[in-house]
Amino acid sequence: MTGEPDRGRSAHSSRSLRLSRWNNLNTNEEIQRLKREAVLREAGQAFGRKGYHNTSLDDVARALGISKGTLYNYVRDKQEILFAFHQLAYDLSDRAFAFGRAQGGTGAEVLRAILAHYIELLTGELGACGALMEVDALRPEDRAEAARRRNAFEAAFVAIIEDGIADGSIRPVDPKLAVFTFMGAINWLPRWYVPGGRLTGNEVAEQMTDLLMSGLTVAAARAGKAARLPGSSARAPAA
Amino acid sequence: MTGEPDRGRSAHSSRSLRLSRWNNLNTNEEIQRLKREAVLREAGQAFGRKGYHNTSLDDVARALGISKGTLYNYVRDKQEILFAFHQLAYDLSDRAFAFGRAQGGTGAEVLRAILAHYIELLTGELGACGALMEVDALRPEDRAEAARRRNAFEAAFVAIIEDGIADGSIRPVDPKLAVFTFMGAINWLPRWYVPGGRLTGNEVAEQMTDLLMSGLTVAAARAGKAARLPGSSARAPAA
DNA sequence: AGGCAATATGACTTTCGAGTCAATCGAATT
DNA sequence: AATTCGATTGACTCGAAAGTCATATTGCCT
Numbered sequence: 001m002t003g004e005p006d007r008g009r010s011a012h013s014s015r016s017l018r019l020s021r022w023n024n025l026n027t028n029e030e031i032q033r034l035k036r037e038a039v040l041r042e043a044g045q046a047f048g049r050k051g052y053h054n055t056s057l058d059d060v061a062r063a064l065g066i067s068k069g070t071l072y073n074y075v076r077d078k079q080e081i082l083f084a085f086h087q088l089a090y091d092l093s094d095r096a097f098a099f100g101r102a103q104g105g106t107g108a109e110v111l112r113a114i115l116a117h118y119i120e121l122l123t124g125e126l127g128a129c130g131a132l133m134e135v136d137a138l139r140p141e142d143r144a145e146a147a148r149r150r151n152a153f154e155a156a157f158v159a160i161i162e163d164g165i166a167d168g169s170i171r172p173v174d175p176k177l178a179v180f181t182f183m184g185a186i187n188w189l190p191r192w193y194v195p196g197g198r199l200t201g202n203e204v205a206e207q208m209t210d211l212l213m214s215g216l217t218v219a220a221a222r223a224g225k226a227a228r229l230p231g232s233s234a235r236a237p238a239a
Numbered sequence: 240m241t242g243e244p245d246r247g248r249s250a251h252s253s254r255s256l257r258l259s260r261w262n263n264l265n266t267n268e269e270i271q272r273l274k275r276e277a278v279l280r281e282a283g284q285a286f287g288r289k290g291y292h293n294t295s296l297d298d299v300a301r302a303l304g305i306s307k308g309t310l311y312n313y314v315r316d317k318q319e320i321l322f323a324f325h326q327l328a329y330d331l332s333d334r335a336f337a338f339g340r341a342q343g344g345t346g347a348e349v350l351r352a353i354l355a356h357y358i359e360l361l362t363g364e365l366g367a368c369g370a371l372m373e374v375d376a377l378r379p380e381d382r383a384e385a386a387r388r389r390n391a392f393e394a395a396f397v398a399i400i401e402d403g404i405a406d407g408s409i410r411p412v413d414p415k416l417a418v419f420t421f422m423g424a425i426n427w428l429p430r431w432y433v434p435g436g437r438l439t440g441n442e443v444a445e446q447m448t449d450l451l452m453s454g455l456t457v458a459a460a461r462a463g464k465a466a467r468l469p470g471s472s473a474r475a476p477a478a
Numbered sequence: 479a480g481g482c483a484a485t486a487t488g489a490c491t492t493t494c495g496a497g498t499c500a501a502t503c504g505a506a507t508t
Numbered sequence: 509a510a511t512t513c514g515a516t517t518g519a520c521t522c523g524a525a526a527g528t529c530a531t532a533t534t535g536c537c538t
Contacts, residue, residue, distance in 0.1 A: 050375050068488085069489095070485075108455065171455065174446055180432075185424040188422060216350070216410065216412060308498080308519095
C-alpha cells in the first residue's frame, strides 16, 4: 500500500530474535508496518476468541511478549484496532463480490461464489468477522464509515439475491431476512472455528456455502453448481 | 411460575404511578418478582441491542426511571442478569425441543418444528439470544453451568440432524457445522430484528426456518413440511 | 569504543462503570 | 398525626483496564 516495499537488503539476519513472535524481520523501515500487523493479528485473534471487551491490551501485549507501552507505538488506541478490522472485513467482502461477479452466471451461482470466497477469506482473518459484532464500541467518527460500508455491503448482497430471484435461480424469499440470516451465520465463525482444527478454512467455506444455498433437506441437494462431495451416498448410522 | 398470581384486589389504582414502567402493580408481595422482571426485560433489550458490555446498569436504571441503587434491590449484580438470560435461552430451547419431538415425523420435520418454535420464542426474548454471545463475561461458577447446557443443546441438535440423515429426510452434511451455522444465524437476531417492525416474530421464525431448512436455490423449495405461504408464486420484480 | 536515535519499559494517571450504603422518602397502620 | 419499615436515592468507593511518559535499553554507525 505504501509504494515500493523496499526490496533488497535481504540476507541480514543479525537481528536479536529475543521475542517469540517479534523481531525476526527483514528490512529496517518496513519493520513498523510488520510490527503493527503483528499487533493487529494477535489482537484480532483474541477479539475473535474472547470478544473485544474481554480482551485487554495487556493480554495482547503479553501474548506478543512485549509491554503495553510498546504496543502503543504501533496503534493509536484500542478502538483503532477495532476499526482496522471493520475495514478489513469490508475489504474482504469487496474482494469476494468482485470475484463472484467476475465468475458470472445466474444470481445463485454468483452468490454461491461470493459466499464461498468471503467465508474462506474470513477463516484466515477471524478478527475481522469478530469485530463486526462490535459496532457500538467504535469511535463515533469511525462508526459512520463502518455504517456506510455495512449498508453498501447489505445492499449489494440484497441486489444479488434479487437478481437471482429475477432470473429464477433463487426462489422468492425476503432478501433482507436472508442477508441477516447469512451474516449471522458468518459472523459467528470465530466462536467455533479453530484454524488448525478438524476442518480447513476451505472446507468450512464450501460446506457452509452449500448449507446456506441448499439448506438441509434432501430435495435441496446440489441445485447450485456442479457436484463437489466425493461420495454423496448417505452414510446412515445403524438405525 | 410461583403458584397462584393472587388474582382479585383489582380496582385499586390509588398507587403512585410516578414512574414510566414502574409501579403500576397489583398485589404487594408479588411486586418484588414483577419489578425484577422489569429490570431483566429492560436490561435484556439493551443487551440485545447494544451488547452486554456497552450497556451500563445506569443506562438500564435510567430507562426504567429508577436509580441504579434501586436496581440492585432486584438483582445481585450485572453478571446475574446475564446468567438469567443464559438460563432463559436454554429453557426456551428445551421447550422448543419438547415441542418438536412431540410433533413427531421425520428428522427434518422435527427439526423444522424445533427451529421455528425456538426462533419464535426468541423473538420475544431478544435478551436471551443476545446473552448467548457473552459467555466470557459470566461469573466463573455460572460459566460451567452455561457450558453444560450449551453442550447438551448442541448434542441434542446434532442428534436430531443425525436422525434426519439416518431416515433420509436430511441430506448428509456435517452436523456440527450445521449446528454452528444455525446458531450463528439465530444468535444474530437481536442485532437486526425490531419487535414492532416490518416482520412479526412468527413471520421471522417461519421464513428463517424455511431458509435454513431449504436454502435459497429453487430446487430446494418446500421439501420439509406442508405448504405454508398463502400465495407462493414468484413475485419477481420487473426484470 | 562511544555516541546517538529509535525502541521498549513499567510505573504512573485517568476514566469509567460496577457495586455500596447512610440518609431520605413514602405509604400503610394505628 | 405519628410511627414504622421497606423502598429509594445519589454520592461514595473500588477495581480494572485504557492510555501516558520519563527513563532505560538496544543496536547501528562512525
